[in-house]
Amino acid sequence: MKIAIGNDHAAPELKLAVKAHLEDMGYEVVDVGCAVGERCDYPDAAEAVCSRVVSGVCRFGILICGTGLGMSYAANKVNGIRAACCSETFSARLSREHNDANVLCFGARVVGEGTALDLVDAFVGTEFSGDERHRRRLDKIAAIESRN
């Protein structure tokens, strides 16, 4: 399974730790983020990751900036993306189980490496429940995208 990962200049070191963790778990990681010492704008990384997710090239996306917020705002502008900005594992797990989130965002200035790896484990390790009530709500989100 392929996972796309992106970051801005606030998070290259944490990105490398997450990437190594995912590779240890057997995932193929497509890294579109900037390297240590480079500067880049988070919307560019968000679009590069999200385009790979909605096209089906990658199953999930992971986006890391300073807070995770800018990445989540940009990611959620892409039709078909449900990006969850999380700093604790309960939300990361429920973002998958209830919301069928396909992108996880977090902040390198908010969470340490241990929490970041726990967030990733909770996210990629949880299936969407598929319950009718959750599907109905996701359909309503898609309808909002269509109407606006």
Ligand code: RB5
């Ligand atoms: C970059 O300084 C910072 O604004 C960015 O990483 C992110 O936190 C934005 O939401």
